[in-house]
Amino acid sequence: MNIDIKPLSLSNIKIKDIQKFLFNHIKEEFGYGYVPSFHNDIVNLKDTYLTDDRNNFYVATNDNGKIIGCIGVRGYDKHFEEFEGVYFKDTTASIWRLMIDSKYRRKGIGSRLVKYVEKFSESKNYQNIYLHTQRNLPGALQFWQAQNYSIIYDSNNEYTTVHMIKNII
Template sequence: MEYIIREIQNNSKEIENVKKFLYTQIKNEYGIGPTFKYHYDIENLVKYYILPEKNNFYISLDGNRIIGTGGIRAYDLNFDFFKDQYTKENTASIWRLMVDKNYRRCGIAHKLVSTIEEFAKDSKYSQIYLHTHRYLESGLPFWKSCGYKITLEEDDYDETTHMIKEII
């Protein structure tokens, strides 16, 4: 299969197509529709991923069809248990890594992560944070296969697992 990975363009049509792809994936995986509380970055892709110099958003394309996405941005969460451990200067965070179910197990997610990690290194981050959910069938095994280590498993309704990878 041939596909390409590239940065999202600051183009309203492409941004709308990315939003549609993301919301379709979220509906399929989580069973919910757009919820600003959780999806504020999707509604503001330009603000969160395109304009900041140390942030980026990638799409994978099969022809003109979006088949995967992944974003990286400076760490901007405020979890008390990571206070003073992660900063926006030294830590990037991965967001919105999603691949269309018809294109899974083809290496697209690994290639997106590799592209994101290269961007993080070039942007002088020393580590990458992410969180996933234990109820997602391939979430933890995938991230572990990419070299991410569990830092905390919460006993919350979302079965949240926090992970980190040193990239220096």
């Protein structure tokens, strides 16, 4: 099985295909569809990930060119009260939308996508990488800890959100 990972560009993969992959995956994993406050970056994929050279989006495809995974990275742009004055867009990258087709999980694809993001983030002089995940996603927290991300805040909220960080310099 040959897996190809490439940064998204306007010429290599149709944005609509990625959006469809993402929304199908969200429906499968979380049981709901489009939520404007959660999914603005998906609807505006081009503007969010392709117009700023410090942002990027990677897509994994199989031998047939089918999208089987993806990950986005952008300067930290969330406004969580817990992190006011701690993380900044210029120094902290943030990971978004790491999703792997369920038939391709546990084959190292997620880890490879994370390595692409980490290399990219280093090349853009970010100092650390932030992400958040949910405790109720099977294997998610363990996956990120295996990638050497550390829990910085467990919100214990209705979404079971866990915030994580990795220093890269």
